[in-house]
Amino acid sequence: MSRGSTADFRAPAHVPIAITTRGGGVESIHWGSVAVTDRGGRVLHAAGEPGAVVFTRSALKPLQALPFVRDGGPAHFGYDRAQVALLCASHSGEARHVEAVRDMLARAGNRAEDLQCGTHAPGHYEVSGEVPPPPPYSPLAHNCSGKHAGMLACCALHGWPKGDYLEAGHPLQRQIRTAVATFSGIAEGALQAGIDGCSAPNYALPLAALARAYARLAAAEAGDPDFGAAPATLRDAMVAFPEMVSGAGRPDAALMAAGRGDWVAKVGAEGVQAIGIASLGIGIAVKVADGAKRALLPVVVAVLDQLGLLDAARRDALTPYARPNVLNYRGIVTGTIEPVVELRVQ
Amino acid sequence: MSRGSTADFRAPAHVPIAITTRGGGVESIHWGSVAVTDRGGRVLHAAGEPGAVVFTRSALKPLQALPFVRDGGPAHFGYDRAQVALLCASHSGEARHVEAVRDMLARAGNRAEDLQCGTHAPGHYEVSGEVPPPPPYSPLAHNCSGKHAGMLACCALHGWPKGDYLEAGHPLQRQIRTAVATFSGIAEGALQAGIDGCSAPNYALPLAALARAYARLAAAEAGDPDFGAAPATLRDAMVAFPEMVSGAGRPDAALMAAGRGDWVAKVGAEGVQAIGIASLGIGIAVKVADGAKRALLPVVVAVLDQLGLLDAARRDALTPYARPNVLNYRGIVTGTIEPVVELRVQ
Numbered sequence: 001m002s003r004g005s006t007a008d009f010r011a012p013a014h015v016p017i018a019i020t021t022r023g024g025g026v027e028s029i030h031w032g033s034v035a036v037t038d039r040g041g042r043v044l045h046a047a048g049e050p051g052a053v054v055f056t057r058s059a060l061k062p063l064q065a066l067p068f069v070r071d072g073g074p075a076h077f078g079y080d081r082a083q084v085a086l087l088c089a090s091h092s093g094e095a096r097h098v099e100a101v102r103d104m105l106a107r108a109g110n111r112a113e114d115l116q117c118g119t120h121a122p123g124h125y126e127v128s129g130e131v132p133p134p135p136p137y138s139p140l141a142h143n144c145s146g147k148h149a150g151m152l153a154c155c156a157l158h159g160w161p162k163g164d165y166l167e168a169g170h171p172l173q174r175q176i177r178t179a180v181a182t183f184s185g186i187a188e189g190a191l192q193a194g195i196d197g198c199s200a201p202n203y204a205l206p207l208a209a210l211a212r213a214y215a216r217l218a219a220a221e222a223g224d225p226d227f228g229a230a231p232a233t234l235r236d237a238m239v240a241f242p243e244m245v246s247g248a249g250r251p252d253a254a255l256m257a258a259g260r261g262d263w264v265a266k267v268g269a270e271g272v273q274a275i276g277i278a279s280l281g282i283g284i285a286v287k288v289a290d291g292a293k294r295a296l297l298p299v300v301v302a303v304l305d306q307l308g309l310l311d312a313a314r315r316d317a318l319t320p321y322a323r324p325n326v327l328n329y330r331g332i333v334t335g336t337i338e339p340v341v342e343l344r345v346q
Numbered sequence: 347m348s349r350g351s352t353a354d355f356r357a358p359a360h361v362p363i364a365i366t367t368r369g370g371g372v373e374s375i376h377w378g379s380v381a382v383t384d385r386g387g388r389v390l391h392a393a394g395e396p397g398a399v400v401f402t403r404s405a406l407k408p409l410q411a412l413p414f415v416r417d418g419g420p421a422h423f424g425y426d427r428a429q430v431a432l433l434c435a436s437h438s439g440e441a442r443h444v445e446a447v448r449d450m451l452a453r454a455g456n457r458a459e460d461l462q463c464g465t466h467a468p469g470h471y472e473v474s475g476e477v478p479p480p481p482p483y484s485p486l487a488h489n490c491s492g493k494h495a496g497m498l499a500c501c502a503l504h505g506w507p508k509g510d511y512l513e514a515g516h517p518l519q520r521q522i523r524t525a526v527a528t529f530s531g532i533a534e535g536a537l538q539a540g541i542d543g544c545s546a547p548n549y550a551l552p553l554a555a556l557a558r559a560y561a562r563l564a565a566a567e568a569g570d571p572d573f574g575a576a577p578a579t580l581r582d583a584m585v586a587f588p589e590m591v592s593g594a595g596r597p598d599a600a601l602m603a604a605g606r607g608d609w610v611a612k613v614g615a616e617g618v619q620a621i622g623i624a625s626l627g628i629g630i631a632v633k634v635a636d637g638a639k640r641a642l643l644p645v646v647v648a649v650l651d652q653l654g655l656l657d658a659a660r661r662d663a664l665t666p667y668a669r670p671n672v673l674n675y676r677g678i679v680t681g682t683i684e685p686v687v688e689l690r691v692q
Contacts, residue, residue, distance in 0.1 A: 009365060009686040011375050016357045020616075020637065023540030025550055027401045028616050028637035029357050031377055055373045118675025121477070131467070134477045142675065194369030195680045204371055270366075270374050290636040291366065291374035329464030329488065334541045340355040 012052035017288065017341040018295035020326060022334055030295035032271065032288040034303055034341060035207040039215040039281050041185050043208050045307065045343040050211075054287040055194055055204045057268030061088040061147050062217055062234050063183050064200070067175040068154040069230035077107040077153055084237035085244040086146030090267060092247025093122025093141030100244070101145045108153035115139040116166050117148045117198040127249045144198035146244075151200070168193065168201050177201070182226050184213040197269055207285045210274050215283030218264045218276025235264050235276070251297050251321060258317040273300050277309065294337055297321035302339035358398035363634065363687040364641035366672060368680055376641035378617065378634040380649055380687060381553040385561040385627050387531050389554050391653065391689040396557075400633040401540055401550045403614030407434040407493050408563055408580050409529050410546070413521040414500040415576035423453040423499055430583035431590040432492030436613060438593025439468025439487030446590070447491045454499035461485040462512050463494045463544040473595045490544035492590075497546070514539065514547050523547070528572050530559040543615055553631045556620050561629030564610045564622025581610050581622070597643050597667060604663040619646050623655065640683055643667035648685035 014031040021027060033048030043050045065087040068074075074084050082096075083104050091097040105111060121132035122141040139145060151172055155162040160171050167173065181188035186209050196202035205213075216224075220231035238245050242256035245266065255265035255275065265275045271288025273296055284303060288295045301322040304310055310318070326335040360377040367373060379394030389396045411433040414420075420430050428442075429450050437443040451457060467478035468487040485491060497518055501508040506517050513519060527534035532555050542548035551559075562570075566577035584591050588602035591612065601611035601621065610622045617634025619642055630649060634641045647668040650656055656664070672681040 009362065009372070011362045014375065016355065019355060022401050022548070022550075023538065025399070025401070025538045025540060026355070027540070027550075029360065029377070029635045031375070031636070053371070055368050055371070116676070118677075120675050131478060131480045192369065192371045194371060194373070195674065195678060197674045197680070199674055199676050199678055202368070204368075204373075289375045290377070290638055290641075292636055292638065295636075328541065328543045328545055329466050330462070330545050331464075332541060332545055334543070 012289075013049040014052065014289040015048040017047060017299045018337060018339050020294075020335055020337050022326070027335060030288050030290055030292055032286065032295070032299065032341075033207055034299070034343060035211040035285045036303075036307065036343070037208050037211040037215055037283055039212065039219055041208060041212040043346045044282065046346055047341050047343050050208045051206045052287060053192060053204045053206050054210070054272060055202055055270065056210055056274075057196060057202060057270055057272050058090045058144070059210060059266045059268035059272050059274040059285075060180065060202060061090070061266060062238065063180045063213060064147060064176050065150055065234055066179040066183060066227050066230050067172070068150050068157070069233050070227045071154070071157060073150070073153055073157050074233070076157055077104070079104060079107065081237045082241045082244045083146070084233060085241035087150040088234060088238055088266065089146045089245045090143040090252075091146060091244065092124040092127060092250060093143065094124050094247055097146070097244065097247070098138070098140045101140050101149050104146065104149040104153065108149075108156040110149070110152040110156065110162065112138060112140050114152050114162055115142070115145055115148045117142040117144045117200075124247060127247060142198065144200070147200070148198065166199050166201070173201050177203070179227070183216060183231070184209040207287055211283035211285035213283065214264065214274045214276035214285065215281055216276075218278040218283065219281040235278075238264050238266075254317060254321065255300070258314045267296070271296050275300070294324075298323060298337050298339040299341050302341050303343060306343045358635075359395040360398065360635040361394040363393060363645045364683060364685050366640075366681055366683050368672070373681060376634050376636055376638055378632065378641070378645065378687075379553055380645070380689060381557040381631045382649070382653065382689070383554050383557040383561055383629055385558065385565055387554060387558040389692045390628065392692055393687050393689050396554045397552045398633060399538060399550045399552050400556070400618060401548055401616065402556055402620075403542060403548060403616055403618050404436045404490070405556060405612045405614035405618050405620040405631075406526065406548060407436070407612060408584065409526045409559060410493060410522050411496055411580055412525040412529060412573050412576050413518070414496050414503070415579050416573045417500070417503060419496070419499055419503050420579070422503055423450070425450060425453065427583045428587045428590045429492070430579060431587035433496040434580060434584055434612065435492045435591045436489040436598075437492060437590065438470040438473060438596060439489065440470050440593055443492070443590065443593070444484070444486045447486050447495050450492065450495040450499065454495075454502040456495070456498040456502065456508065458484060458486050460498050460508055461488070461491055461494045463488040463490045463546075470593060473593060488544065490546070493546070494544065512545050512547070519547050523549070525573070529562060529577075530555040553633055557629035557631035559629065560610065560620045560622035560631065561627055562622075564624040564629065565627040581624075584610050584612075600663060600667065601646070604660040613642070617642050621646070640670075644669060644683050644685040645687050648687050649689060652689045
C-alpha cells in the first residue's frame with residue numbers, strides 16, 4: 001500500500017447531472033457527461049466532457065455482434081429476429097430469454113457448458129423485487145448469454161476453436177475489436193481494453209464516439225459501407241423486440257417502446273446509456289461518472305426532453321423514470337432522484 | 347414533469363476522492379469531501395468542502411442516544427454495555443444482536459411489534475454473500491433495531507406515549523434534536539431535517555460539525571458540560587463492543603479493532619463515515635458525494651494514512667479495505683477501487 005492516494009489522477013470535466021434529496025435538502029450528487037452527435041461524430045449538444053473516455057460495457061453489444069451478422073451467421077443457423085435481438089441483450093433471464101438462448105446454442109452445435117460468461121441471479125428477480133432462490137444459477141440466465149451464444153456460434157461458423165473464445169488474441173475478439181473501432185470511428189490502436197463483467201474483452205470509447213456509433217446504428221440502411229446489412233439487421237431486431245434486448249419492466253424496453261421504432265437504446269453497467277434516434281440521425285451517450293444506475297434514467301429522460309423528443313405519450317411512458325421517489329424500509333417517501341443536467345449547444 | 351432539470355442547483359466544492367479501474371484505465375470516479383477537526387470544531391485538514399452539509403444518517407446514532415443515556419436509561423433498565431453499544435449500532439442482525447435487542451425491549455416493557463423501523467433482510471447475509479431467505483423479516487433484525495429499542499425505552503423511562511415515537515414533535519425527538527445541535531455545535535434552528543431509512547428523523551450537518559461531534563465523543567470524559575457521563579459511556583461501549591455496533595466482518599468493527607481503543611467509528615448510509623481519535627482529540631468525517639459505499643473505506647483508510655495514524659499492525663488490518671479488487675461473475679479481477687483523496691492542511 002502506497003501513501004494512500006493515486007497522485008497523478010486527473011478527472012474529466014464531468015459536471016453534476018443528478019441529485020438525490022432527503023426532506024427538503026440535497027443528500028447526494030452524481031457527476032457525469034453527455035454527448036449528442038450526428039453520424040459523422042460532430043458533437044451537437046453536450047454536458048460535461050463529451051470527449052471523456054468511458055468503458056462502454058453492455059452498450060457495446062450491438063457492435064460486438066457486427067462481425068457475426070455481417071458474415072451471415074443468423075441466416076446460416078436459422079436464428080429468428082428475437083434471437084438476433086438477444087445478440088445485443090442484457091436480458092433478465094426470463095424463460096423466453098433462456099429458451100431462445102438454449103436454441104441459439106443448439107443450432108450452432110454448442111452447449112450451455114460452453115458459455116464462459118459466468119453466472120448470477122436472473123435479473124427478473126431484481127425487477128420484481130423478489131428474493132432469488134439460492135445459487136447455483138444457469139449461465140443461460142446470465143444477462144449476456146445471448147451475446148456469448150452468438151460468439152460461440154461465430155466460432156462454429158468459421159471453424160475457430162471455442163475453448164478460448166474470450167481471449168483478446170482469438171480471431172473472434174480480433175474481428176470484434178476491429179469492428180468496434182471501425183463502426184465508432186476510432187483508430188483501433190487507440191482503443192483502451194478491459195475485461196467485462198461477463199469476461200469478454202470490453203473497450204473504452206470517448207462518449208462522442210459511442211454516440212456516433214449509435215447514430216450510425218439507428219440510421220443504418222442496408223448498404224453500410226463497412227458492414228453491409230448487418231447494422232440495419234441488428235437495429236431492426238432490437239427495435240422490434242425490445243423486451244428481448246432487456247426484459248419486462250426494464251428501462252431499455254420502455255425507451256424503445258416510447259421511441260415507437262425511432263429509438264434504439266442500450267444500457268451499460270457503471271452508468272452508461274446509448275440511444276440512437278433514427279429520424280434525426282443522431283446518437284446520445286450518457287455516463288454517470290460514479291457508475292450509479294439510479295441516476296441514469298432521470299438524466300436520460302431529461303436529455304431526451306431537452307432535445308425536444310418527448311411528446312405527450314412519450315412523456316407519460318417515461319414518467320416513472322424521470323424523477324423516481326426514494327422509499328425507506330417502511331415504504332415512506334424520504335426524497336427523490338432528480339436530474340440537474342443542462343445540455344449546451346456545441 | 348418540468349423541463350428536465352433542477353436549474354438552481356449548486357454543488358458544494360467536492361473533489362474526486364476515489365476511482366475504479368478496469369484493465370489499465372479509469373472506469374468510474376467518486377467525488378466527495380473530508381473534514382478533520384479538533385474538539386472545538388477547528389478544521390485541521392480537509393479535502394473538497396469541509397463545510398458541505400450532509401445528511402449524517404447512521405453516523406448520528408451516538409448523538410441520538412445522548413438524552414436516554416444522560417437521563418440514566420441504561421442503568422434504570424439494567425442494560426449491559428453490549429446493549430449500550432447497540433443503541434449506536436447499524437448491526438448485522440446476527441443472533442447476538444437480535445437476542446440483545448429483544449432483551450432491551452422486554453426490560454422496558456416493550457415488544458418487537460412496537461418497533462417502527464421497518465424490516466429488511468438481515469445484514470449478515472450481505473457480509474457472507476449468501477442469498478437471504480425470502481421475507482418476511484423481523485424488525486428485530488433491522489440494522490437500527492437497537493436505536494429504536496432505546497428510543498422506546500426512553501419513552502418508557504419518561505412516561506411518554508410510544509405510538510408516535512418517531513414524530514418530529516414527540517418529546518423524544520425534540521430532545522434528540524436539541525442534543526444533536528448542542529453536541530455538534532450547530533444552532534438548533536439551522537438543522538436540516540429529513541426522514542431516515544428507519545423512519546426516524548435524521549439531520550444534516552456540515553461535515554466539520556460531524557467531525558467535531560466525533561472528536562468530542564472520542565475524547566469524552568466523565569464530566570461533559572452538557573451531557574455528563576453519557577458521551578464517555580457511549581464511547582466506551584462502542585469501543586469495547588465493536589461487533590455489537592456493526593457485526594462480524596464489517597468495516598466499523600475492523601476500524602475500531604485497528605484503533606485498539608483509541609478510535610470510535612460509525613458508518614452512515616449514502617457514503618458517510620465518522621471517526622473520533624481519542625489520543626489526538628480529533629474527529630474525521632467523510633462524505634462520498636454520490637453515496638457509493640464501495641468508495642468509502644478506501645478513502646477512509648487513505649485519510650487515516652495521510653494523518654499518520656497507520657502503524658504496521660493497523661495497515662495490515664485495514665489492507666482488505668484499502669484498495670479492494672473489482673471481481674466479475676467468474677471471480678476474475680477486472681480492476682480495483684483506489685483512493686485519490688489528498689488532504690490539505692488548513
